[in-house]
Amino acid sequence: xxxxxxxxxxxxxxxxxxxxxxxxxxxxxxxxxxxxxxxxxxxxxxxxxxxxxxxxxxxxxxxxxxxxxxxxxxxxxxxxxxxxxxxxxxxxxxxxxxxxxxxxxxxxxxxxxxxxxxxxxxxxxxxxxxxxxxxxxxxxxxxxxxxxxxxxxxxxxxxxxxxxxxxxxxxxxxxxxxxxxxxxxxxxxxxxxxxxxxxxxxxxxxxxxxxxxxxxxxxxxx
Amino acid sequence: xxxxxxxxxxxxxxxxxxxxxxxxxxxxxxxxxxxxxxxxxxxxxxxxxxxxxxxxxxxxxxxxxxxxxxxxxxxxxxxxxxxxxxxxxxxxxxxxxxxxxxxxxxxxxxxxxxxxxxxxxxxxxxxxxxxxxxxxxxxxxxxxxxxxxxxxxxxxxxxxxxxxxxxxxxxxxxxxxxxxxxxxxxxxxxxxxxxxxxxxxxxxxxxxxxxxxxxxxxx
Amino acid sequence: xxxxxxxxxxxxxxxxxxxxxxxxxxxxxxxxxxxxxxxxxxxxxxxxxxxxxxxxxxxxxxxxxxxxxxxxxxxxxxxxxxxxxxxxxxxxxxxxxxxxxxxxxxxxxxxxxxxxxxxxxxxxxxxxxxxxxxxxxxxxxxxxxxxxxxxxxxxxxxxxxxxxxxxxxxxxxxxxxxxxxxxxxxxxxxxxxxxxxxxxxxxxxxxxxxxxxxxxxxxxxxxxxxxxxxxxxxxxxxxxxxxxxx
Numbered sequence: 001x002x003x004x005x006x007x008x009x010x011x012x013x014x015x016x017x018x019x020x021x022x023x024x025x026x027x028x029x030x031x032x033x034x035x036x037x038x039x040x041x042x043x044x045x046x047x048x049x050x051x052x053x054x055x056x057x058x059x060x061x062x063x064x065x066x067x068x069x070x071x072x073x074x075x076x077x078x079x080x081x082x083x084x085x086x087x088x089x090x091x092x093x094x095x096x097x098x099x100x101x102x103x104x105x106x107x108x109x110x111x112x113x114x115x116x117x118x119x120x121x122x123x124x125x126x127x128x129x130x131x132x133x134x135x136x137x138x139x140x141x142x143x144x145x146x147x148x149x150x151x152x153x154x155x156x157x158x159x160x161x162x163x164x165x166x167x168x169x170x171x172x173x174x175x176x177x178x179x180x181x182x183x184x185x186x187x188x189x190x191x192x193x194x195x196x197x198x199x200x201x202x203x204x205x206x207x208x209x210x211x212x213x214x215x216x217x218x219x220x221x222x
Numbered sequence: 223x224x225x226x227x228x229x230x231x232x233x234x235x236x237x238x239x240x241x242x243x244x245x246x247x248x249x250x251x252x253x254x255x256x257x258x259x260x261x262x263x264x265x266x267x268x269x270x271x272x273x274x275x276x277x278x279x280x281x282x283x284x285x286x287x288x289x290x291x292x293x294x295x296x297x298x299x300x301x302x303x304x305x306x307x308x309x310x311x312x313x314x315x316x317x318x319x320x321x322x323x324x325x326x327x328x329x330x331x332x333x334x335x336x337x338x339x340x341x342x343x344x345x346x347x348x349x350x351x352x353x354x355x356x357x358x359x360x361x362x363x364x365x366x367x368x369x370x371x372x373x374x375x376x377x378x379x380x381x382x383x384x385x386x387x388x389x390x391x392x393x394x395x396x397x398x399x400x401x402x403x404x405x406x407x408x409x410x411x412x413x414x415x416x417x418x419x420x421x422x423x424x425x426x427x428x429x430x431x432x433x434x435x436x437x438x439x440x441x
Numbered sequence: 442x443x444x445x446x447x448x449x450x451x452x453x454x455x456x457x458x459x460x461x462x463x464x465x466x467x468x469x470x471x472x473x474x475x476x477x478x479x480x481x482x483x484x485x486x487x488x489x490x491x492x493x494x495x496x497x498x499x500x501x502x503x504x505x506x507x508x509x510x511x512x513x514x515x516x517x518x519x520x521x522x523x524x525x526x527x528x529x530x531x532x533x534x535x536x537x538x539x540x541x542x543x544x545x546x547x548x549x550x551x552x553x554x555x556x557x558x559x560x561x562x563x564x565x566x567x568x569x570x571x572x573x574x575x576x577x578x579x580x581x582x583x584x585x586x587x588x589x590x591x592x593x594x595x596x597x598x599x600x601x602x603x604x605x606x607x608x609x610x611x612x613x614x615x616x617x618x619x620x621x622x623x624x625x626x627x628x629x630x631x632x633x634x635x636x637x638x639x640x641x642x643x644x645x646x647x648x649x650x651x652x653x654x655x656x657x658x659x660x661x662x663x664x665x666x667x668x669x670x671x672x673x674x675x676x677x678x679x680x681x682x683x684x685x686x687x
Contacts, residue, residue, distance in 0.1 A: 338533065340531070341525070341531035342533075342545075343492075344527075345520070345597060346545060346597060363535060439534075
């Protein structure tokens with residue numbers, strides 16, 4: 001059924017290496033997204049009209065534009081319009097961070113505005129200053145709400161990185177294609193085995209993270 | 223930007239656009255069907271099928287559409303199951319979307335308060351009446367926001383169809399860029415067509431979402 | 442008077458905790474029985490057992506000569522005869538006030554829509570909410586919602602009405618409007634079992650008051666004896682928690 005091709009030489013290792021590339025790109029993008037997302041999300045709660053308009057337009061762009069289109073714009077467009085020569089990897093990180101920051105900022109804004117004003121008021125009534133209120137009362141609550149959601153963002157990011165093969169990055173799908181191509185004669189059914197394996201690899205990468213996110217969400221529900 | 227180029231390419235883009243929305247909406251229709259059936263199976267805990275649905279939902283929610291499409295389009299023919307790129311796109315989107323819709327409908331059903339069930343039972347309603355006149359209408363309203371989000375997500379996912387040689391918007395844009403290097407115009411048109419495809423859904427979706435929220439919670 | 446509801450040796454456990462302990466009670470037609478007791482004493486569970494929302498582990502509940510059995514197929518038939526109103530009103534949010542009231546008679550009793558609507562409007566008028574008939578529950582105050590919930594139960598023509606802490610979730614100023622409706626129902630001879638924390642109301646409405654603690658009836662009697670000459674120390678102590686002395 002084409003699985004035998006993966007046992008040949010270092011094919012399986014190459015496939016895992018390809019998955020590694022995808023994971024690497026997604027982890028960098030997630031880190032950037034969380035960092036920028038927290039800043040933007042906090043800014044959004046200030047109710048500053050300029051920030052509001054900017055963030056609404058930004059979020060709407062991300063909401064309706066496929067990441068693939070954004071990838072094309074950055075990878076092909078930036079070179080042409082700005083004369084920048086971005087590598088495919090850098091383009092991918094830019095696009096995924098652009099997307100992830102939007103998602104993250106919306107989560108942060110939601111978490112922040114979801115905290116009841118009574119929490120601030122009762123902290124003030126207890127004589128806490130602003131720093132103490134945030135440090136002891138608000139931030140711990142926000143973190144509990146955000147961690148499961150940010151972990152969830154990681155799985156979505158990993159799934160999205162499969163797109164980077166479309167701009168020529170050699171990740172797991174591309175490696176898979178190369179293996180199939182190279183063994184066309186000896187293993188004509190390699191496509192089944194290789195793609196089934198990749199399917200499973202992605203599942204194995206994402207499922208535990210989804211479970212963790214669900215578990216934490218349940219645990220911290222109240 | 224050269225508007226003559228845009229004019230020249232327009233028919234190609236329109237053709238690709240029509241194909242993209244055709245496959246997209248067929249896939250979405252499939253996903254709604256699969257989602258509803260799966261959610262019912264999960265809600266009523268139908269033995270065996272429940273387990274199958276759970277595995278299906280987890281498998282498809284935790285893998286990228288691109289990988290699913292590659293497996294179906296390039297992998298399955300090796301087992302003698304060959305389908306056209308168009309059918310593959312629609313089925314792939316339907317299966318991916320079905321797993322998301324199943325979750326949305328299931329949590330909608332689960333979100334109807336237990337006290338609603340109890341007060342309906344106290345009025346003498348049978349299980350069936352309870353489900354059709356009390357639980358289901360509320361569950362549908364409660365799942366609206368998630369379903370709207372899924373619709374937008376699935377329409378965006380159509381952008382990976384080009385990977386299995388479907389002549390969709392992405393394919394057309396990439397092809398034209400490769401052939402004539404009119405990158406700016408090609409990307410501009412790509413964006414415009416995706417805006418045409420998604421903005422109305424996004425705006426309408428927000429309105430429907432607000433209405434649904436108001437209906438359930440009055441705020 | 443004719444006995445309408447009979448509870449024989451009812452017992453119920455949640456895991457290891459005994460919620461109802463060998464409880465027996467007989468309610469006559471037209472009688473208003475008020476059940477009071479500390480939180481967690483099993484009063485709500487008791488009411489829920491009476492219309493089969495809770496499993497009955499030991500003992501039996503008889504409505505007339507019909508047994509209430511949560512596992513029986515025609516439980517819904519029995520429930521048509523027992524109305525219940527809950528603390529959280531639980532109107533159906535997707536239906537208008539009128540639809541909330543007419544849903545069960547039309548769907549469950551298969552009654553004629555026009556006739557049911559007419560009756561519903563009459564009842565709504567009685568509780569002063571006729572003008573709200575086309576509103577949705579979200580547009581009503583808590584007290585108004587609870588009055589609708591009472592009407593929704595009444596239109597099924599129940600033989601017994603169970604009221605489970607129906608004012609507990611209301612703002613104080615809305616309690617009265619709901620209790621007035623219940624008082625009027627008592628006057629016209631409705632059979633009711635009422636769980637409440639409103640002692641003054643209990644005194645006014647009850648034919649008989651029951652003090653429940655740890656799943657057992659500790660004391661029962663007419664409102665006059667019950668509130669003014671409690672026999673047991675436990676009831677005395679319970680009643681004291683409602684009065685203030687300087």
